[in-house]
Amino acid sequence: MKSRVNVIKWPLRNVPARRVSTSAMRHQTSDGGLEIGPKSVKSCPVQGFRARSTHAAIDSSLFDLTPSIKSWEQVPGPRPLPFLGNTWRFTPYIGGYSVEHIDKVCLSLRAEYGDCVKVTGLLGRPDMLFVFDAGEVERVFRGEDAAPHRPSMPSLNYYKHTLRKDFFGAEENCAGVIAVHGESWSAFRTKVSRVALSAGAAAQYTVPVAEVADAFVQRVRDIRDKNLETPGDFLNEVHKWSLESLGLIALDTRLNCFDAPEDSESMRLIHAVQTFFLSVGELELRAPWWRLYPTKMFRQYVAALDTILSVTLRHVEKALKECEANNASKSLLQDLVTAAGPRVAAVAALDLFLVGIDTTSNAVASILYQLSQRPEVQERLYEEIHKVLQDRPMKPGDVNQMPYLKACVKEVMRMYPVVIGNGRQLTKDTVICGYNIPKGTQVIFQHYVMGNSEDYFHKASEFRPERWMTRSPSQKHHAFASLPFGYGKRMCLGRRFAELEIHTVICKMVQAFKMEYHHEPMDYHIHPMYTPNGPIRIKLMDR
Numbered sequence: 001m002k003s004r005v006n007v008i009k010w011p012l013r014n015v016p017a018r019r020v021s022t023s024a025m026r027h028q029t030s031d032g033g034l035e036i037g038p039k040s041v042k043s044c045p046v047q048g049f050r051a052r053s054t055h056a057a058i059d060s061s062l063f064d065l066t067p068s069i070k071s072w073e074q075v076p077g078p079r080p081l082p083f084l085g086n087t088w089r090f091t092p093y094i095g096g097y098s099v100e101h102i103d104k105v106c107l108s109l110r111a112e113y114g115d116c117v118k119v120t121g122l123l124g125r126p127d128m129l130f131v132f133d134a135g136e137v138e139r140v141f142r143g144e145d146a147a148p149h150r151p152s153m154p155s156l157n158y159y160k161h162t163l164r165k166d167f168f169g170a171e172e173n174c175a176g177v178i179a180v181h182g183e184s185w186s187a188f189r190t191k192v193s194r195v196a197l198s199a200g201a202a203a204q205y206t207v208p209v210a211e212v213a214d215a216f217v218q219r220v221r222d223i224r225d226k227n228l229e230t231p232g233d234f235l236n237e238v239h240k241w242s243l244e245s246l247g248l249i250a251l252d253t254r255l256n257c258f259d260a261p262e263d264s265e266s267m268r269l270i271h272a273v274q275t276f277f278l279s280v281g282e283l284e285l286r287a288p289w290w291r292l293y294p295t296k297m298f299r300q301y302v303a304a305l306d307t308i309l310s311v312t313l314r315h316v317e318k319a320l321k322e323c324e325a326n327n328a329s330k331s332l333l334q335d336l337v338t339a340a341g342p343r344v345a346a347v348a349a350l351d352l353f354l355v356g357i358d359t360t361s362n363a364v365a366s367i368l369y370q371l372s373q374r375p376e377v378q379e380r381l382y383e384e385i386h387k388v389l390q391d392r393p394m395k396p397g398d399v400n401q402m403p404y405l406k407a408c409v410k411e412v413m414r415m416y417p418v419v420i421g422n423g424r425q426l427t428k429d430t431v432i433c434g435y436n437i438p439k440g441t442q443v444i445f446q447h448y449v450m451g452n453s454e455d456y457f458h459k460a461s462e463f464r465p466e467r468w469m470t471r472s473p474s475q476k477h478h479a480f481a482s483l484p485f486g487y488g489k490r491m492c493l494g495r496r497f498a499e500l501e502i503h504t505v506i507c508k509m510v511q512a513f514k515m516e517y518h519h520e521p522m523d524y525h526i527h528p529m530y531t532p533n534g535p536i537r538i539k540l541m542d543r
């Protein structure tokens with residue numbers, strides 16, 4: 001099995017025009033369904049409509065509610081200019097919108113236009129629809145078809161399907177899940193989900209993940225400055241922790257990120273992952289010049305992906321040999337090799353690497369930053385952790401005895417979700433918020449805005465972990481207003497691993513230190529995760 005790393009072609013690509021289609025829409029009630037009888041709920045061929053009827057033969061033309069379905073043209077939103085569309089709004093100084101502050105753009109879009117806002121005329125991108133209504137999010141998610149399409153990473157799409165198609169396309173349905181859609185995504189996801197989402201897949205890593213968290217605690221203890229504060233590049237240290245943890249899970253190996261020799265394979269991988277993250281944000285969020293010619297950044301990006309892929313392949317070969325020698329698998333990677341074959345295992349490991357590192361590290365950095373400003377929350381956490389662990393090492397199931405720890409993590413993810421919205425590219429015309437939204441539109445379910453809205457969370461601007469622990473139905477919030485890991489068939493494949501890593505490292509940090517923050521409050525920005533903007537300088541006092 002060899003990766004082909006040197007054949008790079010640079011076709012000039014045209015930006016495809018989005019097809020705008022409409023279809024006749026007929027019946028709807030205020031909640032998006034048609035109720036013409038008691039009890040049984042039948043799905044209607046047009047997504048977003050339900051016929052509640054025991055009389056299937058009722059002539060629906062009797063209920064012609066056409067006026068209640070508004071057209072795409074009627075969806076409110078900022079007006080595009082001739083030729084410039086809405087792209088000009090992202091021009092620095094004059095435009096008013098900024099990619100780094102899409103969070104604020106979304107807040108103001110909702111304030112100005114309501115729960116459903118379209119932004120059209122974006123150079124190189126399909127039209128977008130922002131949805132801020134949790135009921136609609138639920139309805140659309142629940143009605144998703146078998147292979148939902150998530151608009152993601154066009155540059156990775158190009159890497160997998162054009163530059164390295166010899167590798168990713170060599171076997172049917174073996175391109176992975178990231179930047180892959182339709183039947184190919186569905187077949188691959190089914191093979192990997194069976195293993196990655198099985199009960200116990202994450203739990204088997206409790207002990208080694210805790211060892212990595214211990215190493216991280218020791219590392220931050222060692223690199224504190226004379227004021228006991230974390231250094232300016234603390235986030236980079238958190239990235240290393242995340243990479244070390246994921247190396248364990250996805251590659252079945254300790255990479256020794258905290259002290260790998262400069263000429264080691266681990267260090268090559270660390271540099272490649274860093275290059276990937278530095279470039280992916282720029283390539284995805286800025287004007288896509290790489291589509292026209294191979295910019296320096298794009299070439300570095302491709303080289304980084306090639307390195308990650310070749311290292312991944314080496315580890316898969318090792319796992320394959322171990323499986324053959326022992327006749328049994330003892331890790332996620334070996335399970336994947338056994339269940340789905342070495343190529344699927346390699347591509348899956350690559351995908352986990354591409355999306356599983358900076359999501360988790362930015363979430364942890366954000367949680368630590370938030371906790372460092374709340375000593376009373378830390379004390380309650382410390383007591384809960386101490387009650388469960390009594391100074392013994394962690395074992396599977398411990399975190400289930402720590403509801404406050406879980407609630408704190410959920411609360412930070414509600415207020416500051418690292419991925420601020422869940423995207424879908426509609427695979428068919430769909431009614432959303434009473435408008436007919438055409439196939440091909442990119443819909444963003446904006447859970448950052450909903451999570452911070454009084455409409456969905458009482459005292460939304462306050463940090464209240466207890467809200468996640470209540471059993472009282474009257475205090476429960478809408479389940480679709482905060483979905484930091486997405487939802488449904490395409491929801492985060494690594495959620496269980498991410499939660500294990502996050503809970504473990506936060507647990508260890510709270511056990512080890514009292515944390516304080518003595519600098520100016522930081523704003524959050526998109527980089528490309530939603531993360532505090534500035535050096536995270538936390539004072540860590542040994543307990």
Ligand code: HEM
Nearest residue numbers: 177352356359360363419485486487490491492493494498
């Ligand atoms: C705090 C950490 C994380 C957050 C907030 C997060 C969030 C997300 C979100 C929002 C999605 C899209 C879901 C959707 O479209 O419905 C996603 C997809 C995905 N995530 Fe995560 N993620 C995290 C960590 C991880 C980790 C650690 C891994 C790997 C071990 C991982 C692997 C994946 C994969 C493979 C997908 C694509 C699934 C597919 O398209 O079928 N994620 N994640």
